[in-house]
Amino acid sequence: MEEAVTKPTKKGGGRLCCICNKRRAALKRPKTLEQICRECFYEVFEEEIHRVIVDNQLFKSGERIAIGASGGKDSTVLACVLAELNRRHNYGLDLFLLSVDEGITGYRDDSLETVKRNEVQYGLPLKIVSYKDLYGWTMDEIVKMIGLKNNCTFCGVFRRQALDRGASLLKVDKVATGHNADDIAETVLLNILRGDIARLSRCTSIVTGEDGPIPRCKPFKYTYEKEIVMYAYFKRLDYFSTECIYSPNAYRGFAREFIKDLERIRPRAILDIIKSGEDFRISTSTKMPEQGTCERCGYISSQKWCKACVLLEGLNRGLPKMGIGRSSRGLNNDPKKDKDMKQRNGTKSIENKQCGSLDF
Template sequence: MAKKCVECEKKAIISLAYGPHRFCNEHFLHFFEKRVRKTIRENRLVEEREKIVVAYSGGKDSAVTLFLLNKIFGKSNPIEALLIDEGIPKYRDKALAVAEKNCKKWKIPFKRFSFENEFGLTMDDAAKKAGKKKGKESACAYCGVLRRQIMNKHAKEMKAGKLATGHNLDDETQSVLMNVMDADFERLLRIGPKSEGAKNMVPRIKPLYHCPEKEIIAFAKMAGIKYFEKGACPFKWQAKRNDFRQMVEDFEAKYPGMMFSTVKFLKEVKENTKKQTGNSKIGICNKCGEPSSGKVCKACKMVERLTQAK
């Protein structure tokens, strides 16, 4: 006999392995939104009336982030989306077309920026040049640094009180494990649902910090949110993170709840660590004026290296 929802008499359509959770469509949507609201409330992610700018790629995570922030805060806080075109043909252009459509449907103002306009090169160019360099840095290493720089610069121009991203529980578990295995304690301590901005940096928030990726997909489908799902970035497989993604997936399948306990453990480490976390060493880049721990920021150094590469 089909199992019933734990909240009502309807047939359950989703069952979550880490707890006695079985839900019908309606109660799963409710359960998911409640958890996001709890993350926002307990970590004080959003202040009254401040503007929230959401970094929106067109994928499921940022789509759900934008949808829920707009649902929860749309009447009390200005919400805008920031779209970044890294210049990855047949991938980001398609994803951003979905993003623009959703923004229009949800009546959310958006601004679109591109690597090409900002740095004079696309990710396609950067990946080709990066591949030729010694040590072969992955395309994602460049992409991440350049994207973070555009996000911060334009979120500031848009007068954002907070910059929201779609990072989910899987991403954060991977980051914790990666930093542990790299013995990078400083970076480990910076992981969390909210990163307080250093000088010149818009504070970043992750409302989906406690949401497993699979549940985000289920939520998007059940809530009728359209997102770009046909295809992956062609450079994705270069990243070290992929090995961690696979590892986390295997462990979670075998030991349900392991992702929750990993971020819970990090929280305890942070609460028990007196060490200054952080951003204290961050100053301003001499070239572009964005936050930097050295005289010239990582993004400026990368662009210089890439434009010099033949």
């Protein structure tokens, strides 16, 4: 790595690293408030993630693992750190980069260029799956048809499945995603704000979907966003940082800002919100959606048709509102087709959801 030039400075009294007591401190850790130097930071950052992986048995030797790679900071740092830990600690993993091309000109095409460079930089084979190939529609085409309202619903639902389909093409055992502690704290809050008990109870799990086709895990569950960005900055990692051109992201944006405000006053708040999420007990009288499979494509679904099929049907029939909100127009809500569906009125959990890139 190219070391940034550090000139001697009087600032902060040139305080020494509280771990090595030799070098000048370069950052304050949000998790512990320790002041540490760059070298000790790399060490504790990487080894903490190693501990999380080992303690939670996220991987087994010989497994094929796909890293969900968007080209953004989290997945770029995840690819870099996993490749390094796999070497250093002999995990015995076959690592791959898996990217989803939503078909958003001026956004995803640029970020995919970053992922292609990462493929070379970290020596990890890359697989790209596109909405166009999987669904016959790019996000650009979908937005042209439905406008800028609810577009994030389409994108989020499609991305979730696309990642699973890409993972099965790669024949991997698990997908690792770059969700960090800040993301998870934010999602806990959002699920509380939405009253989404099903998601609230699973959003803090470090491994999800073990009953589904391909489990997912979050090695950064306890890793602060600040440290991820600092790591990327100090190591001069190549990542892409542009907001999606179609994402208004209002509701999640408020939750995010609230969390960042809390973090400034008391950085522990982030880990404490995750802890609260983990410790919630769902009352037994709460009705949880039952897991089944989509009659049309076979994907996991709590409804007759999975959300992607409902949305796709709407697009292809020129009724893009189908499956959005609580309207009774959705296929799954047709009382003639299925009495049970009427009772569940299933689309509640999806309505008003903004950008789905952080879906769990």
